[in-house]
Amino acid sequence: MTNIQNKFPGKDITEEDIKSKFPLAAKRNKDHFSVIKVKDVEIGGDKIPMMAGPNTVENEEMALKIAENISKLGNRIFRGGAFKPLSFPYRSDKYFEPREKGLDWLKSVKEKFGLLIVTEVMDIRQIDNISKVADILQIGTRNMQNYPLLVECAKTNIPILLKRHYGASLRDFLGSAEYILNEGNKNVILCERGVSIPHTHRSTSRFSLDLQIIPAAKEITHLPIITDPSHATFWADWVEPMALASIGAGADGVMIEVHNDPKNAAVDPLQPLDFEQYKNLLIKLKKIANSLEKQVI
Numbered sequence: 081m082t083n084i085q086n087k088f089p090g091k092d093i094t095e096e097d098i099k100s101k102f103p104l105a106a107k108r109n110k111d112h113f114s115v116i117k118v119k120d121v122e123i124g125g126d127k128i129p130m131m132a133g134p135n136t137v138e139n140e141e142m143a144l145k146i147a148e149n150i151s152k153l154g155n156r157i158f159r160g161g162a163f164k165p166l167s168f169p170y171r172s173d174k175y176f177e178p179r180e181k182g183l184d185w186l187k188s189v190k191e192k193f194g195l196l197i198v199t200e201v202m203d204i205r206q207i208d209n210i211s212k213v214a215d216i217l218q219i220g221t222r223n224m225q226n227y228p229l230l231v232e233c234a235k236t237n238i239p240i241l242l243k244r245h246y247g248a249s250l251r252d253f254l255g256s257a258e259y260i261l262n263e264g265n266k267n268v269i270l271c272e273r274g275v276s277i278p279h280t281h282r283s284t285s286r287f288s289l290d291l292q293i294i295p296a297a298k299e300i301t302h303l304p305i306i307t308d309p310s311h312a313t314f315w316a317d318w319v320e321p322m323a324l325a326s327i328g329a330g331a332d333g334v335m336i337e338v339h340n341d342p343k344n345a346a347v348d349p350l351q352p353l354d355f356e357q358y359k360n361l362l363i364k365l366k367k368i369a370n371s372l373e374k375q376v377i
């Protein structure tokens with residue numbers, strides 16, 4: 081057995097892993113890259129789809145306002161949490177998850193603007209309901225290695241956005257992707273959302289966006305990979321530079337939190353962009369994408 085370290089500067093992935101641990105996630109040759117089709121939107125080709133919207137859909141009016149805004153800017157995928165992995169168990173009028181009501185609001189977004197919906201699944205018991213509205217099922221960082229959840233979500237055959245756990249290696253990340261592929265669901269999109277490191281420059285920066293995972297993933301897997309600079313930086317001012325860098329590094333899409341009134345966001349108020357900031361970000365992103373012969377949608 082040859083150690084892959086002879087070929088790649090990888091730390092923990094061997095040729096044997098590629099053959100026997102994640103043969104379905106692994107590239108078959110150096111030009112093997114999958115394009116995932118979500119209805120009429122392609123992820124992994126020369127298009128760079130944005131997934132934009134609020135952390136949490138707070139009410140129908142705000143969901144529609146944000147959806148209208150991103151739709152006018154030419155985006156096709158709306159992100160919004162209905163079931164949320166909130167860090168603390170207490171709920172209030174300000175800090176809440178809308179649950180089933182949120183799914184109804186996402187349905188309105190879909191019907192009124194024809195946007196595709198990506199929303200998180202936390203629990204096997206929610207899969208049936210969420211599957212009625214979601215075009216992409218999001219597995220959050222905290223559930224990356226919740227294997228029964230991965231398997232049950234995979235069985236719906238709905239495309240899956242798999243977020244990297246903030247402490248997981250690429251090997252672990254691909255192991256989780258393999259669980260989904262192994263159920264026959266070929267539509268896996270990887271998402272880098274920041275890793276936990278001891279040295280950050282401010283207390284609000286909980287994670288650091290690991291841009292190096294983009295070229296690393298592309299050496300080994302054919303699956304598309306996007307980034308979520310909002311959750312990585314936790315800080316709106318840093319979202320633009322990290323989004324631009326993501327496209328420069330080869331990301332196949334970007335997830336961005338956008339809110340009509342960021343200061344009053346129910347969850348994570350420091351990280352969403354307002355409409356003006358998001359519009360300006362798109363102008364810059366498009367320039368970088370165009371220089372790489374890709375198109376932001």
Ligand code: PEP
Pocket residue numbers: 135161165200219220221222243273308311
């Ligand atoms: C989210 O996207 O709403 C979210 C909770 O992200 P993460 O799982 O990356 O923390």
Ligand code: MN
Pocket residue numbers: 135311347348
């Ligand atoms: Mn969040």
